[in-house]
Amino acid sequence: MPLNGLTDQRYPGRLFCVEGIDGSGKSTQIALLHEWLKSEGYAVRFSEWNSSPLVKATTARGKKKHLLTPTTFSLIHATDFADRTEHEIIPYLKAGAIVLCDRYAFTAFARDVARGVSPRWVRQLYRFAAPPTLVFYFRVPLEVALERIMMGRPDLKFYEAGLDIGLSSDPLESFKLFQARIIEEYEKMIGEFEFTVMDATQSIEEQQRAMRAIVKKHLPRRRRLAVHRADGKPV
Template identity: 25%
Template sequence: MKQPGIFISFEGIDGAGKSSHIEALAAAFRGQGRVVTLTREPGGTPLAEKLRTLVLNDAMDPLTEALLVFAARRDHLQQVIEPALARGEVVVCDRFTDATFAYQGGGRGFDLAVLSNLELWVQAVPTLEGDFVRNPDLTLWFDLAPAVAAERLASARVPDRFESQPAEFFRRVADGYAQRAAHAPSRFARIDAALERDAVWQQISQVLVQRGWLGAAA
C-alpha cells in the first residue's frame, strides 16, 4: 500500500541555520525507505528559478515582488510539489508561503489581506470534495534573534537584496513568522535555532518521531 505524501517546509530568517539540516532530514527519511524531493522557494523549477533571480537581485516595489513570488510558487506547485505528493513522496522545501507573509508582509509591510487572497488563488488544489489550499503538513520554524542571525551572515557570503537589509527589517520578519505560527499552531514546530547544531537536530528529530513519520533512532 502506497504511503501518503508528506509536505515539510523549513522556515526562518536568513542566518537561522535551517539549510544545514535540510539534507540531514532528507537522509533520515531515505534511510527509512521513503523517496524524498528536496526543493526550495522561490525556485524549484526552471521558470521559478528565473523569477527567484529577479526577486533576489532586482529592485522592485512590494506588490511586484509578491506577485513574482506567487507566480513562481504556482509553477512550483504544479510542476514539482503536487506530483511528488501524489506519488507518495516526502517533499522537503526550503521556505514556502510563510516566508512570503514574513518577508513581504512583515519585512516590507505589504498588505496581508492581498497576500491572503494570493495564497487562496495560487495554492488552490481541486478535489472531488472541492478545492483546498495547499500548505505544508509541518513547518519547522527556526526561531533566532535577528542580531544573532546577522552575526552569522556577516562572514557567510556576499548578501543578496534581502540579506543586506538592516536589523529592523529582520525584526519585522521575525515578528511575521511569529504571527503565522500563532495562526497555525498545529502546523508549526518552533525550533530553538540558537542552540548547537546537534541540539537543533535533536529538536527536529523529536518532532518527526512524535508525528510518527520517523523512527526513534532517526
C-alpha cells in the same frame, strides 16, 4: 489554522517545511533531515524557495535591474511557488512521497508584509498552496543570525537587505531593520499557522535530534510508496 486552502483535499504524502530568517540554520537542518529520511528508505522530494526554472530568469532580471515593487516582488515569488507546487510538490504528495520545502508560503507572508503588502491579500494569493503536515520555525535572536551571516558573505544584496523600501541607505542598517520586521511577522504566525517552534540557538545536533523525533510521529508506516488511485483510495 491551516492555509485557507482552495481545496480541503488530503494527499497521501507528507509535507514538512522549514521557516526562519537568514542565518537561522534552517537549511542545514532540512538537509540533515533529508539525508536521514533517505537512509531510512523513504521516497523524498526536496523543493527550494525561488528555484523554478520557468520563473527564475524573470525574478533575477527584476532584481538585477531593480524593477521590482512590493507587489511585483510578491507576485513573481508566488508565480515561482505556483510552478513548484504544480511540478515538484503536489504530484509527489499524490504519489505518497515525503516533500521537504526550504521556505514555504510563510516566507512570503513575512517578507512581503514587511515590505508593506497587505497581510490579507498575500494570504489570499497563496490559497493554492498544499497544506503542510508540519512547519518548523527556527527562532533565533537577530544578533545571532547576523553574526552567522556576516561570517559567510559580507556584501548584502539590494532586495535581501530591504534597500527597496528605504528603511536606511546603509545596507547593513537596512538589513537589520528589515530582518527585525520579518521576525515580527513570523512571531505573529506561530499561533495562526501552528508552527513548531525550534530553538535555533541550540547546537546543530540537538536541533536535529528534536526535529527527527517530531517528524517520526508523522511518518507513514510503510516506507515503500503505497500507490493510490486518483480518488485517493489505495489500489
